[in-house]
Amino acid sequence: MICAQPALSALDGELAKAYEAARRSGRHPGLLAQQRAWLADVRDRCTDAACLRAAYTTRIAALRGGERPCEVSEAQLIGAWRGIDGTDPEEFELSHERTKRVFTSWRNHRLDMMGVWTYQGCRLHIAHISQPALGYDFHAVSRKDGKLTLRDGGGATYVYTAAKP
Missing domain, CATH: 2.40.128.280 (Lipocalin)
Incomplete structure (x- = not known):
């Protein structure tokens, strides 16, 4: 599905760049294990393009340090x-x-x-x-x-x- 849709393929490329930058920065201890867990537990469980877009967008933001706003007051x-x-x-x-x-x-x-x-x-x-x-x-x-x-x-x-x- 990712390779078949240009928008998802672009997000996959953007994720690769964000991951590499996070790896080089050293600001994410355990990054490889976290990425593997994200792949298995989040991305690979998506069954449609909307789910993949949301998963990629959230992961890219996390890797860049832009975590989603806090949901717990x-x-x-x-x-x-x-x-x-x-x-x-x-x-x-x-x-x-x-x-x-x-x-x-x-x-x-x-x-x-x-x-x-x-x-x-x-x-x-x-x-x-x-x-x-x-x-x-x-x-x-x-x-x-x-x-x-x-x-x-x-x-x-x-x-x-x-x-x-």
Whole structure:
């Protein structure tokens, strides 16, 4: 389908250029694995030209650093969350206490970590309360159907469902 349609073929060429530029820049750790996953999980599942156009356009923007606008608001992060399928941390809560954003996590129903958090441009940063250098960064992928999906810098995905602390 890609080779048969000039517009899709042009997008494929544009993707190749964006991929090569991203590879040379070094700004995308694990780029080869990400590209292979995109090919298998996104592009190769398309069954029509519209799907392919959307897939290519989104991937090209991501490779060029122009990720789509954030779909998860800060307000959607607030609350208690429980990991699905052994996600770590098992449970956590993001809350506001006056002017401070508080992060609390539990493992085996015991307090595991307390910290503070910031959220900007889909980037959730969590810092340990007594050792701020011990931080975690996540990309908020989505919040829908009662589930919150986060992705770490290595590409691992974590899915949480709303829970009570």
